[in-house]
Amino acid sequence: MGTQKSIFKLFLSNGGKSILVFLGTAIFARELGPNNLGKYFLYMAFIGIVSVISDLGVRGALEKRISESSNGEGYLILGILLKILIILPVIITLYGFKSEIEGYLDANIFYLVIIGVFLLEFAHLPEAILRGQGRVGDTATPQFFRYAIWVVVGYILINMGFNYRGLVYSALLGLFAMGIWNGYRIEINPSLPNMGQIYSIIDYSKFNFISDLNWYLHNWTDVLIIGVFLTSLEVGGYEVAWRASMILTLLSGAVGTAIFPRVSYLDSKNQYEKITQLLKDSHVQSLLLTVPGFAGVFLLSEDILKFLFGEEYTFASLVLVILCCQKVLYSFYIVYSRALHGLDRPDLAARAKITSVISNIILNIIFVYYIGIIGAAFATLISFTINTLLVHKYLTSIINIEYPIVDILWIALATSGMGVCVYVSTIVLPIKGILSLVVVVFIGSATYMLIILLRESTREVVLRFIAEL
Numbered sequence: 001m002g003t004q005k006s007i008f009k010l011f012l013s014n015g016g017k018s019i020l021v022f023l024g025t026a027i028f029a030r031e032l033g034p035n036n037l038g039k040y041f042l043y044m045a046f047i048g049i050v051s052v053i054s055d056l057g058v059r060g061a062l063e064k065r066i067s068e069s070s071n072g073e074g075y076l077i078l079g080i081l082l083k084i085l086i087i088l089p090v091i092i093t094l095y096g097f098k099s100e101i102e103g104y105l106d107a108n109i110f111y112l113v114i115i116g117v118f119l120l121e122f123a124h125l126p127e128a129i130l131r132g133q134g135r136v137g138d139t140a141t142p143q144f145f146r147y148a149i150w151v152v153v154g155y156i157l158i159n160m161g162f163n164y165r166g167l168v169y170s171a172l173l174g175l176f177a178m179g180i181w182n183g184y185r186i187e188i189n190p191s192l193p194n195m196g197q198i199y200s201i202i203d204y205s206k207f208n209f210i211s212d213l214n215w216y217l218h219n220w221t222d223v224l225i226i227g228v229f230l231t232s233l234e235v236g237g238y239e240v241a242w243r244a245s246m247i248l249t250l251l252s253g254a255v256g257t258a259i260f261p262r263v264s265y266l267d268s269k270n271q272y273e274k275i276t277q278l279l280k281d282s283h284v285q286s287l288l289l290t291v292p293g294f295a296g297v298f299l300l301s302e303d304i305l306k307f308l309f310g311e312e313y314t315f316a317s318l319v320l321v322i323l324c325c326q327k328v329l330y331s332f333y334i335v336y337s338r339a340l341h342g343l344d345r346p347d348l349a350a351r352a353k354i355t356s357v358i359s360n361i362i363l364n365i366i367f368v369y370y371i372g373i374i375g376a377a378f379a380t381l382i383s384f385t386i387n388t389l390l391v392h393k394y395l396t397s398i399i400n401i402e403y404p405i406v407d408i409l410w411i412a413l414a415t416s417g418m419g420v421c422v423y424v425s426t427i428v429l430p431i432k433g434i435l436s437l438v439v440v441v442f443i444g445s446a447t448y449m450l451i452i453l454l455r456e457s458t459r460e461v462v463l464r465f466i467a468e469l
Contacts, residue, residue, distance in 0.1 A: 032163065038237075047113055051116075052216045056086055057209030063131045090117070126182035157169055234372065238376060240316060263343060264343075282335045284404050302317040406457075422441075
């Protein structure tokens with residue numbers, strides 16, 4: 001599947017997934033309140049960090065090595081064996097800290113922690129194999145249905161009286177369905193691995209593990225530390241703001257996911273000029289949504305939280321603005337980071353993330369302790385800025401990077417025009433509910449898209465997606 005087609009298919013899936021998560025979070029935020037919703041978020045953060053440890057970078061290593069081979073034979077059995085060898089001692093270790101874990105989570109759900117760790121591996125291992133085969137677009141639909149199950153089943157269980165545990169059960173069911181779906185679509189003939197393949201996986205995974213761990217800690221360190229110093233109420237408010245901001249990354253995330261196997265393939269053929277052009281094009285695609293999204297949130301953050309999630313979440317409005325600023329940086333980071341991995345330099349990406357995650361942990365501890373959840377958002381922004389600058393530095397030491405400066409400036413111009421229209425619209429039509437909020441957002445979006453279409457190069461990016469549709 002071509003890179004553009006994969007990006008488009010992932011964009012549709014990620015768009016649907018992001019909308020589902022956004023709407024589901026809005027519904028559950030009103031049904032449960034920030035305190036109970038915070039308990040669910042803390043559970044997901046905890047099983048996620050345990051899953052990264054129990055993976056040890058194997059999934060990313062499989063994706064990379066399969067993308068380099070003609071058929072990937074031997075890697076399937078190797079991946080399954082490695083996962084079994086790693087996950088069993090992790091689960092045994094967790095049993096030794098059962099009471100401490102339940103105390104931290106403020107809930108008697110240790111058995112759900114074990115199930116969650118297993119199902120995360122069950123869902124994501126076949127996904128990594130499919131991506132390694134270049135079938136990135138084929139992983140899109142299972143991702144969508146994972147979150148569809150979470151929203152639909154979660155809503156039913158909450159109304160049956162399961163409270164936040166209903167969300168936990170529905171999330172686990174979604175992971176199980178995703179694993180079955182992806183596993184069924186794998187088209188590799190299983191065979192015993194050779195020693196070369198074993199050494200190759202171990203060599204790549206040791207750096208990829210550091211990269212994965214740092215990336216996960218970057219995403220969840222704030223929530224985990226908020227859970228230590230503050231209450232589930234603050235966890236709920238912060239994570240609602242985080243999830244609202246994540247909708248801005250649906251296109252940039254698709255770009256990053258799709259370019260990895262392409263860069264890996266071009267690297268194996270020594271076609272570095274094509275990699276340079278691919279990365280140049282990816283800048284524009286990645287920034288198309290995040291820049292105007294940040295501007296819109298800057299102007300409407302309090303109204304978004306108030307009318308979509310509930311007035312009790314408006315205390316996180318500044319957090320939402322800061323996190324959306326971080327998502328603009330993400331549009332650059334995801335291109336550079338995935339390119340480094342595709343160039344078989346996970347060690348450089350890991351080096352950048354080690355620096356970033358250490359600064360993130362230190363800043364979160366200090367900032368959360370003294371200024372609360374706003375401090376967590378600032379810590380995330382500062383540490384991610386460090387990460388982005390470092391991966392850019394390392395990537396430019398390997399290949400030449402060209403920047404579409406004029407196109408980026410045009411996106412900024414279109415965003416400025418959109419911002420003026422949104423500001424004027426709020427004066428003419430004061431936001432008093434969801435309907436007026438939607439109208440103002442539509443006016444701003446239409447203005448932005450109109451200006452984007454006036455320039456040929458940015459218009460071609462948009463029309464390419466329409467043509468795929």
